[in-house]
Amino acid sequence: MLDLNATFDNQPSASDDAQTAPPATSHATPPNLAFVQRHNGSTPQDIDRMLEILGYDSIDSLIDAIVPAQIRLKQPLNLPQPLSEAQALQQLRAIAQKNQIFRSFIGTGYHDSITPPVIQRNILENPGWYTAYTPYQAEIAQGRLEALLNFQTMVMDLTGMEIANASLLDEGTAAAEAMSLSLGASKSKANAYFVDAGCHPQTLEVVKTRANPLDIEIIVGDWKTFDFSTPVFGALLQYPTTTGAVCDYRQFIETAHEQKAIVTVAADILSLALLTPPGEFGADIAVGSTQRFGIPLGYGGPHAAYFATKETYQRKIPGRIVGVSKDTSGKPALRLALQTREQHIRRDKATSNICTAQVLLAVMASMYAVYHGPAGIRHIAETVHQRTVMLAEGLKRLKFSLGETAVFDTLTVNVGSADTIVQRAAKNYINLRKLNDTQIGISLDETTTDADLMDLWQIFADSDELPFTLNEVRQLAATSDSNLAKSPLRRQTPYLTDAAFEQYHSETELLRYLHRLETKDLSLTTSMIPLGSCTMKLNATAEMIPITWPEFGKIHPFAPKSQTRGYQFMFQQLEAWLAEITGFAAISLQPNSGAQGEYTGLQVIRAYHHHRGDNQRNVCLIPESAHGTNPASAVMCGMKVVSVRCDKAGNIDVADLKKKAEKHAEKLAAIMVTYPSTHGVFEESIVEVCDIVHQYGGQVYLDGANFNAQVGLCRPGDYGADVCHLNLHKTFCIPHGGGGPGMGPIGVVQHLTPFLPGHSVVSPHSETHSEAIGAVSAAPWGSASILPISWTYIAMMGAQGLTEATKLAILNANYMARRLDAFYPVLYKGESGLVAHECILDFRPLRKSAGITVDDVAKRLMDYGFHAPTMSWPVAGTMMVEPTESESKAEIDRFCEAMVAIRSEIEALEWGEVDESNNLLKNAPHTAESLMSDNWDRPYSREKAAYPAPWTREHKYWVPVSRIDAAFGDRNLVCSCVGMEAYAEETEAEDFDDDFDADF
Known part of the structure; x- marks a missing residue:
């Protein structure tokens, strides 16, 4: 057992200054x-x-x-x-x-970045964004789904790929998932996978870990000399490499395809603003991190990885995809497409166990691109690259030799003693990457300034006096062989052309856009979210405040x-x-x-x-x-x-x-x-x-x-x-x-x-x-x-508080189960007739008695201002409800009253008092637009539709779209912003075809 008071060698000690953390037992709480x-x-x-x-x-x-x-x-x-x-x-x-914030030039896929304050305050620190749940109930998640669609569009544009998912956990995980996809999709019978030595070390290790239990042989080598004499089902390349080289992989990929191998390129997303995207030089899959799009280093995370590929593999992509569908009025609407909760459906046949995404971070990264736009992203990339070339030219003037000529933001510097340089940098509160005994890696980012370049040159020169000026080096950089302006891999195609990336470049406009999206979503700021197994409890403000402290946010994971x-x-x-x-x-x-x-x-x-x-x-x-x-x-x-x-x-x-x-x-x-x-x-x-x-x-x-x-x-x-x-x-x-x-x-x-x-x-x-x-x-x-x-x-909370919370969670669940059992039978109970912290309500009899499904109840709950509990899992046709300890009795009662009221609406169907297809439940949720329509053809009042309970008159959450046609979205998969316009045209054409068929 771990000692609760054990110490690390580097734990704050009694001899430290006044900032030393006091023992956690030092205060009693009034x-x-x-x-x-x-x-x-x-x-x-x-x-x-x-x-x-x-x-x-x-x-x-x-x-x-x-x-x-x-x-x-x-x-x-x-x-x-x-x-x-x-x-x-x-x-x-x-x-x-006690953390020390050094200027980090370590790189390896992690870079300091600037989080625009409007994004930090209005997304990262905003409970309207961070307390929302996974968008399984799409009608009440249109805001974050749109932000994720922006993310997918951003990734597809920058990588040149045909389809992208809504993010993965990190770049290493994304690369490992790419290997798994390649194994299942490749027509090669090989069981070996090639990974170039130029990949980031942590990515290589995660891939090896994933390969080990599947008996996949990992071949680590040099892409320039690998001749495919050993058959492989796939390959992983880094672009640029971990040491900074910008490589032309086209011939390698052609050869790999001849051998039926699937090629994945792990690409730095900022570099793709200047470099030919992987999709244009033949890659089958592109993966990477979007961390440098405004996400703090955070000692390693959380950061949103991306995964993009060809349409051929759209049903094999791990994680989630946001797709465009339509609601019952024909209005474009967003939802999770294809493999939503695939693991819960396919179980051991699933292609991946990943059932999550880094949504909050993907939203931030997408809004970073929205805020800066294509010109802003290009300017950031060009500035980073320009300073990298300037750094290279200055080091050459100091008589240091460098590695590869073509670079984006990372240099490999040959030195006599790497330890000496690293130690000298550390004295100046700078972290460099030691590649080996005689080589140093330096990676720049958007926070790098001209003053940083001066400091780096002085560290390598071991002198405050330099044999050149900043302007002299800037002039040399303009004509340097390292400048990508001369490279055949210079990007030629446009990106971020959708309107979303052109409209919100002022803080005022972005603020309004973020607020519009936020108001489309139902989060814990609106009402309880009683999802069984998901435990949507209080995320207290005091708990959230430290995550934006720079002492936690500005630390490189390999410091x-x-x-x-x-x-x-x-x-x-x-x-x-x-x-x-x-x-x-x-x-x-x-x-x-x-x-x-x-x-x-x-x-x-x-x-x-x-x-x-x-x-x-x-x-x-x-x-x-x-x-x-x-x-x-x-x-x-x-x-x-x-x-x-x-x-x-x-x-x-x-x-x-x-x-x-x-x-x-x-x-x-x-x-x-x-x-x-x-x-x-x-x-x-x-x-x-x-x-x-x-x-x-x-x-x-x-x-x-x-x-x-x-x-x-x-x-x-x-x-x-x-x-x-x-x-x-x-x-x-x-x-x-x-x-x-x-x-x-x-x-x-x-x-x-x-x-x-x-x-x-x-x-x-x-x-x-x-x-x-x-x-x-x-x-x-x-x-x-x-x-x-x-x-x-x-x-x-302490020991007593944590225990009280558990007891109250169990009490709340049993109170709710007791209140609802007469209306929706509780499917499973313990030997005492009680449940634990959640219960399963059975809706299956309602299909026979009233033609009502669990989906109908879920959509009607939206009119009452609630997110539905977990639906049809673990038992089809049921809801799993978990109120958590953070909800008051008043809020639990309000939810129960909504459920009881819906049961009375169902009872009217059972007695034949209302139309079986045109009723409050089948038409739910009701949007403001539908209620204001001149063509109200429903046999119930607008008032019953919009204000089914007293509290909805005091505060009404308006659902932005009506019920979404999920099947249509899967049949006509569109997962980018550009596709929404194409979708609108396609919908018009489809409507015309339907009318034609009806007439003839």
């Missing part, structure tokens, strides 16, 4: 400042009333009836005393100030650890707290999504078995009720999925589990189990389930999606789990951001700790882990800059 009262939504009086309705005299007696006694904690969590908001921010500020003492201290505290909360021996913060946490946990289990010589153990037992990402993750780890049945109550069928475990005893690697169950119940058999799997040599992977029901009550490490991932964007308050960012760290028992993921550039471990699996994320600590959110949450 009752009037207790954050827990602000996080938890209901008052003591509300709690008493809910308990009275449920028939319990205390919340503890309710919990005793729900959570199995055998797994209950016997003593409170050992966490520091809670801090007030002011105290937590003060303490975290002291920790942050020396000696400069990141604040981050290291925060990591250790957070790891210790999470270990205490979960009962595990160690935590890895590297996985940067829940799906990646699943993948990492299974990789750790696989490595453990192989270390013991049990290479044959590859069977993963997965209950039928499991999250769809579970089987997809298992397959990605080279495992064979064997399904375990559930009984009529929705619990794991223990008899079937015993049978399957015994049958596969020699090959059993793991079981993946969600707890509380996916059906929203604390299964009494969980300890027995763990014991059975251990008996036959397997490990227990516990999916932590429902951990919000366990904090302070029970710990997976105590009742038998070996590894568990935690969704910090659920239980620990990192906001969903419209569909990302997320974090999915894992906890493991002692015998699995040596196998936690490492990193080849900066080790995340304080000691050597020789058995560590490779990096699963591009950065050592994943999306490090959002970890302060979870740190602040735990620090302000």
Whole structure:
């Protein structure tokens, strides 16, 4: 077990100055400042009333009836005393100030950037953007979907590709996904993959990690000399290379295609404003990061990666695609297209386990392009390139030789002693990249100034006196061989030509555009979002404030650890707290999504078995009720999925589990189990389930999606789990951001700790882990800059507050279940007739009695101002509802009243009182435009459509589009802004064709 008060070598010590972080236990919180009262939504009086309705005299007696006694904690969590908001921010500020902000010229795909203040304030710091959920209910997500469509258009334009997705986790993940796509799509029978040595080191490592369990041979070599004598199914190239070279890959790609190999180019997105895009010189896939489009370094993340390819592979693209469809009035409308929640549908047949995107960061990057426009982006790229060429010419005048001639923003400098130069730079608060003993890498970015160039020259000259002036070097740069103006790879084609990138270049116009988009979306600023399994709880302002502090935002992920003492201290505290909360021996913060946490946990289990010589153990037992990402993750780890049945109550069928475990005893690697169950119940058999799997040599992977029901009550490490991932964007308050960012760290028992993921550039471990699996994320600590959110949450809640939150989440769910059960039967309950922190409402009988589907209810809820709960999962035709502890009884009652009112509308259908096809539910949602139409042909009043409940008169959320035709969008896939105009024309033509067919 981690020591809660353990120290790192570089932890702030008592001898440090006054900025040293005080111990987390140093303050008691005055009752009037207790954050827990602000996080938890209901008052003591509300709690008493809910308990009275449920028939319990205390919340503890309710919990005793729900959570199995055998797994209950016997003593409170050992966490520091809670801090007030002011105290937590003060303490975290002291920790942050232990980070040193150096000017970074390290590069490797990470660059300092300038976040336009209008974007920082109105997107990154705006709860209207960061508290929205994944746009599965497209009608109430048109704002962020439009921003994501801008993102896709930006990527397609700059890469020259035909289709792009709505972002991935990071560049390394995107490259690994490209390898997987290539393996499945290539007509080559080869099982080897070529990666050029010029790729960024972290990308190479993530690709190797992904390849290992699939037995893919990774061939690292020089693209100029690789002759394809060894057949490969694909290749990965960097453009420009990690050392700065701008290479002409056309002949290599032609040869690769002759060998039926699929070629991926990892391209710097800013460079593509000046360089020929990958799509124009034959690449099949383009991947990369959009971090330098206004996203802070953040010690590695979160950043939005991009993935673009040819239309041929549109149904194989990982992640999400925003597509253009139309609503019932024929108006263009946006939605997630093709493979929405593919993992939950296809399970072990899915092409990827990635079910998220970095939406908030993709929105920021897209708005950076919108704000600057094509001319602004080109100017930024040209300025960066010009200063790079100037730096090169100055270094030549100082008698240093350089690497490749053609460069964009990165130089390789040959020196006598790299260490000497790096140390000299560090004394001037500058970080350079040491490539080897005699070579230095220098990467410039949009923040680089002429003064920075002077400082760099003086460092290399070891003198304040230079043998040239800035103007002399500027003149040399204009005619230099390094200038891309002379390159045959100079870009000739236009980009960012859509109107969105031409209209909003003043702050006033962009501000209004952002606000228009924001008002189209329903977020937690509007109403509760009661999504089962997604835990849409409060993202407190105090938790969010630190993420824009420069002490966290302006740190390169490969900066020396000696400069990141604040981050290291925060990591250790957070790891210790999470270990205490979960009962595990160690935590890895590297996985940067829940799906990646699943993948990492299974990789750790696989490595453990192989270390013991049990290479044959590859069977993963997965209950039928499991999250769809579970089987997809298992397959990605080279495992064979064997399904375990559930009984009529929705619990794991223990008899079937015993049978399957015994049958596969020699090959059993793991079981993946969600707890509380996916059906929203604390299964009494969980300890027995763990014991059975251990008996036959397997490990227990516990999916932590429902951990919000366990904090302070029970710990997976105590009742038998070996590894568990935690969704910090659920239980620990990192906001969903419209569909990302997320974090999915894992906890493991002692015998699995040596196998936690490492990193080849900066080790995340304080000691050597020789058995560590490779990096699963591009950065050592994943999306490090959002970890302060979870740190602040735990620090302000304390052990008692966290436990109270869990109890209240369970109380709220049971209160809601009791109120709605008579109208929509609760499908699964525990032995006590109660649920955990969520419940499943059954709508299937309504299809028979009234012709109403769960979709109809979801759309009608929009008229009441609510986001629908999770639909048709894990059981088709149902809704999974989770109110969370942050919602007040008043808000829960309001949602219940909406659901009851909708049930009365359905009842009118059951009695034949309204038209079965032209009614309030089938026509929902109702837009202002439809209500104002002169052609109102509906047999109910506009008032009933628009104002179905009293609160809608006080504050009305207006749905911007009516119900969207999903099938049309998939049949006519358009995923760029330019396509919207083409779509409008296509729709007119299609309408004409429909009329023609009707007449004849």
